[in-house]
Amino acid sequence: MNRQSSNNELLPILLNGDRNRGLEVVNRLLEEGKDVITIYEGVIKPAMYEVGELWEEGKISVASEHLASAIVETLLGHLYYRIIKNSGTNKMVVVVTSVEDEVHQIGAKMVSDMFEIHGWTSHFLGANTPIDELLDFVTKVNPTIIGLSMSIDLHTRNLEKTILKIRERIPEMPILIGGQGLHEEGKEIMLKHNGVLYLKDLQALEKFLNQAHYEKDRPN
Amino acid sequence: MKRTGLINNILTNWRNEFKLSVAESPSIYIALFNVSGELVFANKTIKKTFNSSLTPAGNFLNPSFNKLVKKEAKETTIYTGYVTLGSYDTENISLLGRFYRKGDEILFIGGVDSQQLLEQNKLLYNLNSEINNLQRQLVKEKSLLEEANAAKDKFFSILAHDLKNPFNSLLGFSDYLIENFREMEQEEIEEQLTMMRDSIRQTFNLLEDLLTWSKAQRGKLNCKPELIKIKEICQEVRGALSSMAEEKEIEINLSAGDGAEIYADPNMLKTIMRNLLSNAIKFSFRGGKISTSFEIEGNYYKVAVHDNGTGISIENQVRLWNLAGQHTTRGTADESGTGLGLLICKEFVEAHDGKIWVESEEGKGSTFSFKLPLKK
Numbered sequence: 250m251n252r253q254s255s256n257n258e259l260l261p262i263l264l265n266g267d268r269n270r271g272l273e274v275v276n277r278l279l280e281e282g283k284d285v286i287t288i289y290e291g292v293i294k295p296a297m298y299e300v301g302e303l304w305e306e307g308k309i310s311v312a313s314e315h316l317a318s319a320i321v322e323t324l325l326g327h328l329y330y331r332i333i334k335n336s337g338t339n340k341m342v343v344v345v346t347s348v349e350d351e352v353h354q355i356g357a358k359m360v361s362d363m364f365e366i367h368g369w370t371s372h373f374l375g376a377n378t379p380i381d382e383l384l385d386f387v388t389k390v391n392p393t394i395i396g397l398s399m400s401i402d403l404h405t406r407n408l409e410k411t412i413l414k415i416r417e418r419i420p421e422m423p424i425l426i427g428g429q430g431l432h433e434e435g436k437e438i439m440l441k442h443n444g445v446l447y448l449k450d451l452q453a454l455e456k457f458l459n460q461a462h463y464e465k466d467r468p469n
Numbered sequence: 470m471k472r473t474g475l476i477n478n479i480l481t482n483w484r485n486e487f488k489l490s491v492a493e494s495p496s497i498y499i500a501l502f503n504v505s506g507e508l509v510f511a512n513k514t515i516k517k518t519f520n521s522s523l524t525p526a527g528n529f530l531n532p533s534f535n536k537l538v539k540k541e542a543k544e545t546t547i548y549t550g551y552v553t554l555g556s557y558d559t560e561n562i563s564l565l566g567r568f569y570r571k572g573d574e575i576l577f578i579g580g581v582d583s584q585q586l587l588e589q590n591k592l593l594y595n596l597n598s599e600i601n602n603l604q605r606q607l608v609k610e611k612s613l614l615e616e617a618n619a620a621k622d623k624f625f626s627i628l629a630h631d632l633k634n635p636f637n638s639l640l641g642f643s644d645y646l647i648e649n650f651r652e653m654e655q656e657e658i659e660e661q662l663t664m665m666r667d668s669i670r671q672t673f674n675l676l677e678d679l680l681t682w683s684k685a686q687r688g689k690l691n692c693k694p695e696l697i698k699i700k701e702i703c704q705e706v707r708g709a710l711s712s713m714a715e716e717k718e719i720e721i722n723l724s725a726g727d728g729a730e731i732y733a734d735p736n737m738l739k740t741i742m743r744n745l746l747s748n749a750i751k752f753s754f755r756g757g758k759i760s761t762s763f764e765i766e767g768n769y770y771k772v773a774v775h776d777n778g779t780g781i782s783i784e785n786q787v788r789l790w791n792l793a794g795q796h797t798t799r800g801t802a803d804e805s806g807t808g809l810g811l812l813i814c815k816e817f818v819e820a821h822d823g824k825i826w827v828e829s830e831e832g833k834g835s836t837f838s839f840k841l842p843l844k845k
Contacts, residue, residue, distance in 0.1 A: 268599065299494040305531060307550030310563030310582060312589055319596075350558045401557050 252405075259296040263317035264309065272327055273321050285366060287329055290451045292322055296428070319354055325362070338368035341371045344387055345396040345426075346374035348407045356428050358397035363369060363451060367458040380411050384418050394423045399430040402424075405438070425456070434461050475608050498564055500577045502513030502526055504538050509574065518554055518562065528554050529577075530561055537568050537575060545569040552579055560716070620686055633810055635672040639665060663829045678809045681740070685816035692734045692820040695843060699725035699763055700733070708748060717802060721746065722760040729763055731770045732844035737817040743772040743811035745837045752835070753778035762765060769823070769840035777834035787829055814839070 262270045278288050300317045303309045345361040347354050354376035361373040372390055374383065387395060395415060398409050408426065415422055422446045431437060433446035448454045491512075498515040502508055506526035511519070519528045519839060526534040528557040531553040540547040548568040555561025566579020603754065650658055684690055701724045714721050721745070748757045753776045756825055762773045779801060781789070789811055793812045814837075821841045829835035 266589070268596065304551070307532060307548070307552065308563075310585060311553050311561050312549045312563060316592065318588065352557070370555070393709065403557055450548065 257296075257299075259292055260299055263300060263320050264303075264313055265321055268323050271324050273360055275324050275327060277401045279331075280331065281309055286363065286451055286455055288328065288431075289362070291325065294356075294359070294451075297321060301429075315448055318353075318355060322358075325355070325358055327449045329362070332362045332365050333370045335372040336365040341368075341372045342390060342392040343374070343394045343396055344374065344383075344390060344392045345398070346378040346383060347376040347400070348378070348404055348411050349380050349383075349437050350377055350407055351399055351401065351404045351428075351430075353400035353428075354398070356400060357396070359451060359459075360396050360398065360425075360427065360454060361456050363458065367460075369393075380407075380414050384414060387422070388418065389413070392422075394425055396427070397427045397455045399426070399428040402430040402433065404430060405434060409438065409442075412445060416442070416444075425454075425457075476841075477520045496580050496583075498566065498577070498579045500525065502534070502575045502577075504570075504573045504575060506534055506538075515577075520555060520559055522559075523556060528556075530555050530557070532568075534575075540568075540570075545571055551582075552577070552627060561810045570787075587595050602704060614748050617686075618640075623808075624683065625678070627675075628715070632679075634671065635668050635675075638668050639672075640820060642668070657715075682809050682813050682816070685813065685820075690737075690816065690820050692737060692817075693744050694734050694821060694841075696730045696732055697738070698734050699729045699731050700727060702731075702738055703761075705739060706746060709743055710746055713747065713750050713761075717750060717753065718748055720758045721750075722758070724761075725763045730819055731772075731841065733765075734817075734823060737820065741839065742772075742774075744814050745839075748810060748837070749774050749776040749778065751802075751804045752776060752780075754801050763842070766840060770793050770843055771838060771840040773836050773838040775834065775836040780831040780833050780835055781827065781829040782831045786829060789827060790825075 252327060259271065259274055262274065274292075274439060275288060278292065283291075291424075295318065300309070302312045302316055326466065343361070343364045345364070346355050347357045357376070358373060361371040364371040372386070372392070374386065374463075397408060397411060399405070412424055415424060424442075425448055426435065426445060427448045427450075431438070431447060432449070435449060437448035439445050446457070491640045492499070493513065495514050496511070498518065499510070499512040500508065500515050501510040502525070506524065508525040511525065519525055529537070529552065531551075532540075532548060537548060547569055547570045550565070552566050552568075553561050553563045563582075564579035564586075565582040566577060569576045569578075592630070644663055646653075646658070646661055646665075652743060653661075703725055707721065707723050710721070746759065747760075757777055759774065759776045762771075764771055785798075815825050818839045818841065823839055823841040825837070825839040828837055829838050
């Protein structure tokens with residue numbers, strides 16, 4: 250488990266399931282001029298990592314972890330109005346999902362939001378997307394990039410299976426991979442497969458999006 | 470007797486009863502393993518929880534059995550805290566419990582954290598209430614958005630149609646005059662100019678209404694009530710509408726007592742009265758009668774405008790005050806309108822914290838009433 254220090258202000262709020270206090274914190278950060286990416290990467294993510302660590306250490310139950318996740322999802326929803334303003338302003342499309350059997354989706358949601366902040370149209374498919382359903386959707390939508398998220402390292406096999414199946418169907422499709430479960434193996438998997446890029450955090454994704462030059466003819 | 474003494478007493482004197490309660494309790498989870506992970510004993514409760522696709526030891530997700538075996542014991546305790554059963558791919562539960570080790574055996578005893586359950590139950594209930602409230606708020610805001618959207622559509626529709634058309638007539642009249650005024654009789658010129666003026670006045674009124682209504686939509690209405698003599702308002706309004714009423718030979722009874730006063734913003738009140746009366750004229754038949762009444766009713770001053778014209782059907786009455794349902798109807802002499810008049814009346818009355826309503830029967834006539842609070 251990747252240990253990070255957290256902004257402990259949010260942690261007790263998440264553990265207490267205090268949605269309103271969570272919103273107060275987020276609103277205050279916005280008033281202080283913090284952007285969405287800073288709030289995601291610097292505040293919410295460390296707090297959630299710490300929740301995970303507390304569960305691993307047996308200090309909180311899985312129910313508390315689920316509650317914390319539910320509160321975070323509310324906070325993401327609250328921030329969404331800031332995100333959709335730019336959504337779809339460029340022609341690029343991304344499909345973002347957690348791999349099959351992966352039930353965690355908050356990281357993937359944040360990634361999807363980042364794409365939308367940068368003007369992409371993002372199709373967020375949520376957690377535990379079966380591989381075949383993902384392939385059918387991707388074939389229908391024809392995105393510019395696919396983003397795959399993996400929070401638990403036990404799902405590496407499913408991730409690689411997904412990459413191979415995408416390659417079979419759409420050989421040229423660029424794939425981004427990321428998530429807490431890839432901290433040890435992300436680079437290795439990236440090097441194993443063509444057209445796969447591992448981004449270790451949202452800052453790396455932000456850099457990628459700022460530099461991306463994709464020319465894709467899309468029919469109107 | 471000390472606490473430990475009491476427990477010993479129970480264990481000694483109530484051994485069988487204790488055994489039965491613990492082993493059969495749906496809240497107590499007991500499992501005994503040897504260090505190689507082989508299950509030696511499990512009570513019914515934990516057996517029911519075990520996922521059959523995993524080994525019994527494999528059901529311990531966090532801490533894992535392998536981790537536990539490596540832990541050092543403090544006396545016999547090797548772990549205290551939350552224990553999660555299940556797997557990452559399936560449902561899992563957390564119990565509060567302890568692992569003990571004696572020689573080659575590892576014992577787990579745990580249970581549901583009932584305090585946490587109660588707290589989370591309460592939290593869930595509160596969250597659920599909040600979600601319901603948010604849902605209602607969303608519905609309300611959706612409705613407001615729809616209204617705002619309809620207002621915007623209405624605005625553009627009026628601009629595109631009702632404001633544009635009079636200019637066509639004005640252009641026509643002025644072109645005709647420019648080409649023909651030398652040959653025209655004075656009376657004819659006067660007639661043309663009168664028609665132009667009437668058209669301009671109508672357009673101007675429309676523009677005023679549009680701007681007023683737009684102000685109301687943006688929340689920029691400034692209501693400044695003062696005590697005003699109703700008689701003066703009536704005289705002004707009668708003057709503005711006399712030619713319209715005379716054209717249809719409609720009798721208007723619009724008078725109030727000399728001393729009668731109302732607490733209202735004068736300009737808003739004039740607009741309300743003018744709109745209600747011009748509507749009454751529009752929907753009255755030739756030779757019809759319009760009457761008004763002014764009276765104090767409780768803490769309000771009530772004004773009513775009654776006509777014996779076409780009346781309004783029940784379905785249309787419902788749509789009168791709703792912008793999204795707005796439509797305009799031509800008058801008995803084919804007079805046109807924008808449908809903004811009543812909406813403006815409503816905005817102005819409500820700016821006074823007043824109320825406006827209609828009572829009507831199709832074919833028999835209508836009474837439009839409004840009441841404004843008396844001066845406190």
